[in-house]
Amino acid sequence: MKKIVVACGAGIATSTVAIQKLKAGFEKRGLGGQVSYTQCTVAELPGKVAGHDMVVTTAQFSQSVDIPVVSGLPFITGLGVDKLMDDIVAKLGM
Template identity: 35%
Template sequence: MKKVLVICGTGIATSTVVIEKLKEWLDKEQLNEHVTLHQANVQDAINKANEYDFMISTTIVPESLQEKAIDGVPLLAGTGEEDVYEKIKHRMK
């Protein structure tokens, strides 16, 4: 089971939108039983990074987190979503 942290600047607004999109996609792909989604702001992500397999972010992440982070902005914009989903699938292997 992969633990995924979805982060935004405040841990409330855009991360909520992304989590809902991810839940729909995971259900459609029949992957929802392989992932647990959690939500946080950037500061929480810095403190808890080691607890998660990877992160999906809608904000700029510090350099120390960049290796673990996938840019989630395309999920908000509605363009480039498939790229994000492919990156998620790759991280789940």
């Protein structure tokens, strides 16, 4: 089971959209059910990354963490979603 922490400015709106798009993308690739999600604000990220495999954020995040950080903006704009999902799957080694 891979664990992704999904963050946005307020921890509610765009991170919820990103999680929905992530779930749909993993389902489309036959990987549904192999990923769990934690939702938070960008400010909470440094304390949430432990035990996770990746960060997907829809807001600016410039701190250094020990796991891959991916911009989830394509999930919000709708542009480049398939490429982003391919990158996420590759970085997670799935």
